[in-house]
Amino acid sequence: MFVTHSFRIPYEEYLYEELRRMQREAASVWNDIVREATSYYVFRKKWLSKTEIQSVRKQTYQLHSQTVQAIADKYEANRKTIRQLRKTDKKAKYPWRRKYYYCIPLKKASMNITKDTISIKKASYGFSLPEWLTKKKKKNWNEKFPKKNEAILLPNLSEEPLDECNYAEIVWGDGVYWFCYTVQVPERDLSSFDKKWLVLI
Numbered sequence: 001m002f003v004t005h006s007f008r009i010p011y012e013e014y015l016y017e018e019l020r021r022m023q024r025e026a027a028s029v030w031n032d033i034v035r036e037a038t039s040y041y042v043f044r045k046k047w048l049s050k051t052e053i054q055s056v057r058k059q060t061y062q063l064h065s066q067t068v069q070a071i072a073d074k075y076e077a078n079r080k081t082i083r084q085l086r087k088t089d090k091k092a093k094y095p096w097r098r099k100y101y102y103c104i105p106l107k108k109a110s111m112n113i114t115k116d117t118i119s120i121k122k123a124s125y126g127f128s129l130p131e132w133l134t135k136k137k138k139k140n141w142n143e144k145f146p147k148k149n150e151a152i153l154l155p156n157l158s159e160e161p162l163d164e165c166n167y168a169e170i171v172w173g174d175g176v177y178w179f180c181y182t183v184q185v186p187e188r189d190l191s192s193f194d195k196k197w198l199v200l201i
Contacts, residue, residue, distance in 0.1 A: 001187055006180040007157040009170070018152050019104070019170060019177050022122065025062050026102040029071045033057070034095045037075070050076040063104075064121040070105035070167075104170040113162045118154040118179065120170070154179060 009015070036056070037048045053072045061068055078095055085092040104120075112119035156162065160183060168181035 002182050002184050004180055004182050005158065005160070006178045007159075009154055009177040009179055010157075011176065015152065015154070016177065020101075022063065022104050022120075022152075022170075023101040023172065026067070026071060026104050027099040029057065029061055029063065029068055030075065030095075030099050030102050033072060033075050034098075037079075038094070038096065047079070062123055064110040064123060066107040066110040067105060067122075070107050070110075071102070074105060101172065103172075106168045106170070108166045111165075111168065112151070113156065113165060115161075116156050118156050118162075120152045120154065122150050122152065124148045124150045 009019075033053055037053060040046075040048045050072055053075070054069050057068045057072065058065065075095060082092050082094050106120065110121045112121070157179075158181065162181060162183065165181050165183055168179060171178050171180055
């Protein structure tokens with residue numbers, strides 16, 4: 001089964017500033033998804049699929065592509081939950097509120113994990129979006145943005161190996177950043193328990 005553990009990311013001014021910037025960028029992804037999906041539903045009376053949402057998010061944000069996809073995954077999961085709730089509660093609302101900061105979801109491909117460090121991958125573009133659109137007015141619109149791969153380095157303070165960690169999130173809480181990760185642990189073998197204990201249960 002999977003369990004979630006976490007550790008506090010030690011404060012370093014540069015590191016925390018970078019994480020805060022990534023949070024704001026993640027919020028931009030979320031807000032854009034909510035706005036576009038809601039507008040599409042209003043005019044077409046059907047929802048954009050997760051694949052369609054992810055396809056228009058490429059080459060747009062200062063985040064790793066897998067992080068952007070993970071935010072789309074979280075939106076889709078939220079939307080499914082609300083859809084179920086609305087069967088019994090018509091007041092349940094689909095995502096609509098604007099966010100200024102959002103957690104940083106990380107899939108396996110967006111992290112490099114060693115025994116001592118965790119490298120969080122991100123993208124950096126040579127121009128802002130308005131600048132680049134101006135520069136490529138007369139060029140092929142299929143041309144890719146000039147991208148540079150970067151990374152933020154965190155200390156690995158987990159209490160267990162993270163070799164098989166496929167998902168994590170960086171969240172803000174109690175005035176600090178936390179690295180929350182999921183790991184798989186073996187199911188408890190009840191056959192190893194004393195029979196008297198099992199009877200009491």
